[in-house]
Amino acid sequence: MLLMASQLSIVFSLSLLPGIASAIDVFGGMEFSYLGKDGPDRWGMLEPKFAPCSIGKRQSPINIQRNLTVHNKLLKPLTRNYNSVNATLFNKGYSVGVRFEEYPGDLWINGKNYSLKQFHWHLPAEHQIEGQQFAAELHLVHQAAVDGSFAVIAALYQESNADPLICRIIEGLKHLGGENTTVPLGILNINELNRRSRKYYTYVGSLTTPPCSENVIWIILGKVYLFLQCWKKKKV
Numbered sequence: 001m002l003l004m005a006s007q008l009s010i011v012f013s014l015s016l017l018p019g020i021a022s023a024i025d026v027f028g029g030m031e032f033s034y035l036g037k038d039g040p041d042r043w044g045m046l047e048p049k050f051a052p053c054s055i056g057k058r059q060s061p062i063n064i065q066r067n068l069t070v071h072n073k074l075l076k077p078l079t080r081n082y083n084s085v086n087a088t089l090f091n092k093g094y095s096v097g098v099r100f101e102e103y104p105g106d107l108w109i110n111g112k113n114y115s116l117k118q119f120h121w122h123l124p125a126e127h128q129i130e131g132q133q134f135a136a137e138l139h140l141v142h143q144a145a146v147d148g149s150f151a152v153i154a155a156l157y158q159e160s161n162a163d164p165l166i167c168r169i170i171e172g173l174k175h176l177g178g179e180n181t182t183v184p185l186g187i188l189n190i191n192e193l194n195r196r197s198r199k200y201y202t203y204v205g206s207l208t209t210p211p212c213s214e215n216v217i218w219i220i221l222g223k224v225y226l227f228l229q230c231w232k233k234k235k236v
Helices: 040-046 164-175 229-235
Strands: 002-005 023-026 031-032 070-071 078-084 084-091 097-101 105-109 112-122 135-145 150-160 181-190 200-205 216-219 227-229
Touching: 031 040, 105 150
Parallel strands: 002 200, 150 216, 150 227
Antiparallel strands: 002 070, 023 031, 078 105, 084 097, 084 181, 097 112, 105 112, 112 135, 135 150, 200 216
């Protein structure tokens, strides 16, 4: 298990739907863009509360360099408790993800509880390891009720055979329309995403979209998973 020693470098990438210029963040109604005059280089100037995007000191994502990490023997395996719940596939324009109609479960870090809010993908991945770009990145977004801070578990994927749970979700993509549309998925067993997590990188960073708030504990799973060819087929 590793603890990031410092912020390394900022990596901006287009998300799942790079053709969509305008977007709205996951937890609010704040508009921004990945393209043109409102793109990532100018996010910090769009609204005063977006300022951390330009002047923040702990911005995410980063390029993880193993020689700059510190082995922390005090870190414990992640404690996650997920349930089978009704779920809905959503299209936010800049990403596609899944939200829940019931309580999906939680994550405990240092005695603090974070509830799972949703999960979504970025294609290609946002984080890098030793400068390597991965095919996709899954974010499980958790939030603490006590102070509103976030804990995001990120899994990196390379292309290979399909993941059954995510293939089921991807099957719903053909029924998903444009921005701000949804498709019910029925019952999902979220525990299928509860990967063994004894080895991981962790650091304190930010949301990767405006307002780029620096109140996020990032947990990057050390194992790189096999990316779903079923998704690749849907893209073609």
